[in-house]
Amino acid sequence: xxxxxxxxxxxxxxxxxxxxxxxxxxIGDDCAAIVxxxxxxxxxxxxxxxxGVHFNHKWTRMVDVGYKSxxxxxxxxxxxxxxxxxxxxxxxxxxxxxxxxxxxxxxxxKQACDKYEVTLIGGNYSNSPADLxxxxxxxxxxxxxxxxxxxxxxxxxxxxxxxxxxxxxLGLSILNSRKNKLTAAERRLINRHKRPTPRLEWGKLxxxxxxxxxxxxxxxGIALDLKRLTDASHVSALIHLNHFPLSRDTVKSFDCMxxxxxxxILTGGEDYELLxxxxxxxxxxxxKLIKSGLIEAAAIGKIIPKGPDPKFFxxxxxxxxxxxxxxxxxxx
Amino acid sequence: xxxxxxxxxxxxxxxxxxxxxxxxxxIGDDCAAIVxxxxxxxxxxxxxxxxGVHFNHKWTRMVDVGYKSxxxxxxxxxxxxxxxxxxxxxxxxxxxxxxxxxxxxxxxxKQACDKYEVTLIGGNYSNSPADLxxxxxxxxxxxxxxxxxxxxxxxxxxxxxxxxxxxxxLGLSILNSRKNKLTAAERRLINRHKRPTPRLEWGKLxxxxxxxxxxxxxxxGIALDLKRLTDASHVSALIHLNHFPLSRDTVKSFDCMxxxxxxxILTGGEDYELLxxxxxxxxxxxxKLIKSGLIEAAAIGKIIPKGPDPKFFxxxxxxxxxxxxxxxxxxx
Numbered sequence: 001x002x003x004x005x006x007x008x009x010x011x012x013x014x015x016x017x018x019x020x021x022x023x024x025x026x027i028g029d030d031c032a033a034i035v036x037x038x039x040x041x042x043x044x045x046x047x048x049x050x051x052g053v054h055f056n057h058k059w060t061r062m063v064d065v066g067y068k069s070x071x072x073x074x075x076x077x078x079x080x081x082x083x084x085x086x087x088x089x090x091x092x093x094x095x096x097x098x099x100x101x102x103x104x105x106x107x108x109x110k111q112a113c114d115k116y117e118v119t120l121i122g123g124n125y126s127n128s129p130a131d132l133x134x135x136x137x138x139x140x141x142x143x144x145x146x147x148x149x150x151x152x153x154x155x156x157x158x159x160x161x162x163x164x165x166x167x168x169x170l171g172l173s174i175l176n177s178r179k180n181k182l183t184a185a186e187r188r189l190i191n192r193h194k195r196p197t198p199r200l201e202w203g204k205l206x207x208x209x210x211x212x213x214x215x216x217x218x219x220x221g222i223a224l225d226l227k228r229l230t231d232a233s234h235v236s237a238l239i240h241l242n243h244f245p246l247s248r249d250t251v252k253s254f255d256c257m258x259x260x261x262x263x264x265i266l267t268g269g270e271d272y273e274l275l276x277x278x279x280x281x282x283x284x285x286x287x288k289l290i291k292s293g294l295i296e297a298a299a300i301g302k303i304i305p306k307g308p309d310p311k312f313f314x315x316x317x318x319x320x321x322x323x324x325x326x327x328x329x330x331x332x
Numbered sequence: 333x334x335x336x337x338x339x340x341x342x343x344x345x346x347x348x349x350x351x352x353x354x355x356x357x358x359i360g361d362d363c364a365a366i367v368x369x370x371x372x373x374x375x376x377x378x379x380x381x382x383x384g385v386h387f388n389h390k391w392t393r394m395v396d397v398g399y400k401s402x403x404x405x406x407x408x409x410x411x412x413x414x415x416x417x418x419x420x421x422x423x424x425x426x427x428x429x430x431x432x433x434x435x436x437x438x439x440x441x442k443q444a445c446d447k448y449e450v451t452l453i454g455g456n457y458s459n460s461p462a463d464l465x466x467x468x469x470x471x472x473x474x475x476x477x478x479x480x481x482x483x484x485x486x487x488x489x490x491x492x493x494x495x496x497x498x499x500x501x502l503g504l505s506i507l508n509s510r511k512n513k514l515t516a517a518e519r520r521l522i523n524r525h526k527r528p529t530p531r532l533e534w535g536k537l538x539x540x541x542x543x544x545x546x547x548x549x550x551x552x553g554i555a556l557d558l559k560r561l562t563d564a565s566h567v568s569a570l571i572h573l574n575h576f577p578l579s580r581d582t583v584k585s586f587d588c589m590x591x592x593x594x595x596x597i598l599t600g601g602e603d604y605e606l607l608x609x610x611x612x613x614x615x616x617x618x619x620k621l622i623k624s625g626l627i628e629a630a631a632i633g634k635i636i637p638k639g640p641d642p643k644f645f646x647x648x649x650x651x652x653x654x655x656x657x658x659x660x661x662x663x664x
Contacts, residue, residue: 020451119352
């Protein structure tokens with residue numbers, strides 16, 4: 001099995017980080033950026049979702065897969081502080097794929113395009129021997145001085161997370177349990193998994209006001225994405241889990257799951273929330289935005305100088321040990 | 333099995349052809365185009381190659397697959413008359429994929445990027461259950477007034493094809509025969525299949541001099557790609573096969589294959605030659621470019637008013653009947 005992180009680092013080194021004419025940001029961030037003129041840049045990102053890895057259409061409707069395809073790609077543009085504008089879609093379809101599946105997929109894809117004002121401008125259809133996969137490429141716009149990368153965090157910066165992370169992973173675990181009767185809360189959590197929200201408006205608000213030193217979207221779990229941000233910034237982090245902005249439905253789940261729930265929240269992924277850092281002065285402004293309801297976010301920890309991987313502390317003060325790629329183990 | 337042509341037409345209708353802010357060319361051509369400023373546009377295209385459909389790594393080295401990945405995508409930019417600038421690569425890898433396979437692939441990918449001056453700026457790695465596939469997205473530049481689409485052909489326009497089409501298909505048939513001892517000619521034909529040439533310089537020369545009314549690159553076979561061009565232009569075509577620019581190695585193959593060879597030449601695909609049309613006045617200028625050696629191309633027929641699908645005539649004057657999607661049958 002290929003290790004994605006070491007592969008990308010190898011590719012970046014082979015291709016000199018993507019340096020080239022008009023490239024202002026190459027390989028390794030949520031998006032690449034190309035200079036358009038003295039004021040603006042184009043950000044661009046590509047992502048693939050595959051049946052059996054990212055979804056299973058036995059218990060996820062194709063209309064939701066289509067919707068989510070747009071969200072996962074647009075979320076990378078949100079993480080740069082940009083506006084998503086155009087999208088391309090490559091469909092790789094096995095012989096079992098029917099036109100009805102594709103129509104359902106496209107219906108959801110269009111709902112999300114309409115909602116987030118993204119225009120489908122092209123794509124490709126190709127037969128595949130066995131797997132069904134969708135590759136999306138999104139182009140976005142950004143003003144040059146407002147682009148946010150993963151690499152800007154400094155010691156003493158405050159770490160924030162938007163929304164209510166963990167809901168997508170909880171929704172997936174409910175979906176996987178294949179319960180017959182679902183409560184309203186369970187249905188809401190499942191919907192958070194099937195139709196997450198890309199935080200475009202919050203990303204732009206933070207970027208346009210130059211409030212943020214580094215930012216990433218949470219696609220693979222907070223633990224891993226925080227590690228990506230701190231590695232890129234050459235720093236580390238301390239996270240206090242008692243400061244986490246958990247929803248009431250998530251908090252309820254502690255009753256039956258205990259600390260196992262943190263495994264889901266920190267490593268489950270697919271939240272598409274924004275994880276970002278700000279210096280103390282800007283964090284005052286961010287707190288004001290939070291209080292005025294312009295952004296939902298919470299301070300969850302702080303950046304410390306480069307050292308071991310980020311550490312996570314429970315309310316008890318005890319450290320929750322993490323595997324280096326973000327998977328919890330040996331914690332009950 | 334999904335029919336690609338009707339699917340794309342359905343998608344185009346659902347998404348209103350890709351109309352949107354700054355979109356100057358939407359769904360359905362070799363590339364989409366986005367307005368950059370009053371003089372220039374960005375062209376963008378995406379393509380997927382999958383093992384078991386487009387290549388088989390038992391008899392195609394990964395280094396050649398990597399090289400060809402760049403060519404197939406860059407060729408779409410050539411067909412618009414543009415310059416390829418940036419590329420993104422999404423790899424979907426099954427559990428059997430090794431790092432050594434990927435390293436070989438990337439080696440070839442880089443050789444082609446260096447040769448055609450394209451910069452890899454980003455991408456994605458994702459696990460897949462079974463299939464190995466690569467999706468490339470290429471961004472290119474074009475001056476606004478020189479962009480060439482598929483839809484500009486008019487009756488009486490002359491139809492041209494560049495290079496020596498058919499060599500790729502012949503190379504593939506030799507590869508599939510798994511002969512042990514290959515002649516120098518056979519090795520050359522196999523190389524034309526493994527490492528085709530995107531006609532970037534010729535595309536730009538034609539576009540910058542406004543010599544061409546419509547253009548497409550030949551990826552799926554001349555018959556099918558000609559049908560795409562004539563359908564987009566609402567015209568039809570007559571092709572005289574005795575005017576085809578065949579290489580000496582291709583002509584030799586008639587000895588053992590007879591008219592079956594035309595099946596390969598017209599429908600085999602993967603030539604990545606440019607198929608284009610020009611009015612009579614411009615065709616005089618094109619003939620001069622051909623004579624001066626600035627472009628290799630030959631006039632192979634002419635555009636006629638909209639009617640039945642394009643017709644192909646043998647030297648004998650007899651028509652070679654074509655299936656509507658370009659596959660020859662009932663011809664010996």
